[in-house]
Amino acid sequence: MNALRVEDLNVHYGTIHAVQGISFSVREGEIVSIVGSNGAGKSTIMWTLAGVVASSGGIVEILGSPIPSKPHEIVARGLALVPERRRLFSALSVQENLIMGAYRRKNDQKVIDEMERCFKLFPILRERLKQRSGTLSGGEQQMLAISRALMSSPKILLLDEPTLGLAPLLVETVMETILRIRDEGMTVLLVEQNATRALEISDRGYIIEAGRFLKSGPGPELALDPEIRKAYLGG
Amino acid sequence: MFLQTLITGLSIGGIYALMAVGYSLVFSVLNFSNFAHGAVIMLGAYVGLALATKLSLGFGLVLAGSIAGAGIIAVLNERLAYSSLRRRKAPSLYLMISAMGCAVFLENLVYATIGSRFYAFPEFFGRQVINLGESSISLLDVGAFLFALTAILGLHLFINRTRTGIAIRAGVSDMTMCSLMGVDLDRLIAIVFLLAGGFAGVAGVFLGIKYLVYPTMGWVTNKAYIAAVIGGLGSLPGALVGGLLLGIVETFVSTYVSSVLRDVFSFSMLIAFLVWRPNGLLGQDTEEKV
């Protein structure tokens, strides 16, 4: 079954047609990447799926039914977004950020269980629990951002440039975490500028340029496609 | 003399702080100066007055009724005058002008319907005084001060310890991300206005008992606004510190310098803070990045 199905999605910012009739789907348990250069419309797709940016036409279905309009209703349907540049609640502690992630859970024990699950993925967070999240290092912030999204135990996780600004070693950690998350049964939609590594771990990938898909295919295969290089560096 | 002045200053400052909390709460979440807060305080005082005189309720019930009444008024105010502006992300200035319109509207509506008469609360506390050496303090002043301290401390705990409180702080940090955590923003903002209105109710009752109840009594909150700016708009401890500081400074200026200069001094402080320290004493520095 499709976890996410998008058909003919269009988004306008004023006079700019940022997303131009894009269609794709993500099956349950898949990792799907959308790669492309800056300004191609990747983040816009993510914000639209999360309900923050309004689309100007198109169909979005989540687990077989139409997506609600408000962000908090979308979260309730099992979709969580880790946005570009993390957007942590910087004045709040690590613990409070995690509690916010589980805002919809009324059961305290469930919240604690979810937190334990996150600590298993990222043990460092347990040590930082009381620290203000704004004072964490870049890598730790990314781990917290992913954990915060996981706290709502989503069925579909959207990751927008999770490796932006990270050193190679941390890029590896993030990518391996994504694989682990998928193995636990989650569906992942990944948007990356860091195309090679993202496609390597993806079941399928799409190359986007100027608001349109240029090409799609199995991830590792697409990673070697010269078309990508062209999309990024011209040809 | 000095001690007496200090204590008077603290008690006035306590009431300033109660009022400043409402400004700070709304500012922290919606980033605008809600000048209608003064009118809500005034209406809270009228609600309390009606309960006390028409229904002859006791102090506790009057306070509770006034908190509830002002809280509801504040929520309605947000729904009718601010919510659509907020949803279309209008500049904070538009919200402020709308708030100013609300203040003028509500105040003159009371003036036109209830009238400009001054009303007094029944004497809940009598004229009891406590003697401390040479100085004497009225029970009301002590009560107001202690109540202000307790209420603000309570709010502080609520904001820091409860799930809703954390959500409010998360909203202050990043509204969009707050909604992506599953928070219904409309509901969250209604809670913020309910809290601000509740504090307005308390302030209205204390203000009405200490002075009198009349349509323009809300303008005193200009001072509360100054207190909020001094402490740092959007900061709760700031509202307390700013309120107490302004109360003390004002009382000292009027006692030792001149009572005429008191208000000039306060407004000059407002301008000075806005120009040189817009984040106040305890407010957080906003990042330089545009």
Place this chain on the structure above:
Amino acid sequence: MTAAQSPLLSVEGLTKNFGGIRAVDSFSFGVGEGSITGIIGPNGAGKTTVFNLVTGIYRPTAGTMLFRGEEIGGDRPDSIVRKGIARTFQNIRLFNRRSCLENVLTPLLQREKCSFTGAMLGTPGARKMEKDLCDKALDLLSDMGLKKYASYQANTLPYGLQRKLEISRALATDPTLLLLDEPAAGMNPEETRSLANLIAEVREKFRVTILLIEHHMDLVMNICSPIIVMNFGTLLARGTPDEIRGNPKVVAAYLGKGKKENERAEG
């Protein structure tokens, strides 16, 4: 016309901190007179911050910026404009509710010295000067192919023409150096090609040096030389389009590395 001759703009050790974040980190580069220099780099590399520093919108944390040999670090934006640097913005910033003519007329008026009382009383001299400047503005608009839109309100123009109008307004400040921040953003390949032609034309006609940030690589590779590549706020590479395209560091910065390379970097 080669870049190496005399650097019109030379930037040394430019650094900018925002709170704890270092957006630009001792970045050095030069722009040769008459060149079309391109700045590229992945998302968040600090390119627009460099523009904001050069035009005085931000104050640098450290570093020097010499324009025609004169230090401009710390100057107000309007005085930098008067020294001859003009720019356009990533998200077009026009005077939206004014006509195209007024958009171009505004910078022209700012360059004139005129008597305040004369203007207030509407003396014939003041009137004449207004008329002359209007004509000058119209000439500029017609050079840019916008003459027939002169009386249109700026925000009613289609997107591509708004970009053009913004470039016209920048040219009206009589610049020596023109900074273009993602001029092709939101354009389709066809519009991008005609923009490339326009940029080359503008350089000839107005004798300006051009420094541009762009993500449309076709545009950059076709008209820019040299190209400067930024990553993490510093200089990653500099060279001709072919050198840049073949540079493995640049490719890695854009496309990222595979698993093996990442693990190699670890050791």
Place this chain on the structure above:
Amino acid sequence: MDYILSIVVLAGINMIAVLGLSIFTGFTGLFSFGHAAFVAVGAYTSAILTYYYSIPFPLALIAGAAAAGLVSLVIGIPTLRAKLRSDYFAIAILGFGEAFRVILENLEITNGARGLPGIDNFTTLPIVVVCLAGSVLIARNFLRSRWGAACIAIREDPIAAEMAGVRLFQTRLLSLAVSAVYCGLSGGLLAHFLSFIQPVMFTLLQSTQLLAAVIAGGMGSISGPLIASFVFIALPEALRVAQMWRLVAYGLLLVLIMVYRPQGLMGYSELSSFFRKKTGVQGGQKQ
């Protein structure tokens, strides 16, 4: 007849102040809750000059307007130089207006809160008409000069304005001073029409009414606010609506405009294009 005449004169006087604030708010994009203070400066300065020193009325008027311009620099220089957030600026000038009123209430020369009675009745309808016409003319010229163009550029986009060579601080300060001069002139006329002034005539409420006229009339238009201010003064006066109900309506109007039509009741674009045709900035360029 006298009654109607006095309404017209009052409306005309008010229109001059609204015109001034319109330059500052409608065309430069800065909001103020304190312009009543500049009306007060003009009123008191000119009244004191004719009352105590028997200075000729025209000179006193000019002095009042000039004094208002100078006083505006006192608040304008620190606040505009600091580049306050626009709402902080509106509040700072509110604080200034309130502080200024308190000072007026306590000075000897202004006769404190009781006010100055017995000012000579110099203001007549022809004088108001001449002043208003001159004000409109100069405002028009100002707005199409390089300074006016700079003001409008700042309103549209301060950063783009700077990159078009506009001096931000100087232009904003100039706009404030010009608007204060207009308010000062209006105050001088007011004092010599009512022949009695007192500090409560220049409160925050008055500032809010001026701002309401500008916002209601339409930002970036000269004619809109003029019509609005005439309607605001003349209509309730003619219908003999009690002051407090009038204020109820002003308050409601401000909220409704912000919620439904922040560009002003008459709409931004029609009025601005109407204005543009009149000034002829684009004259002769139509294809």
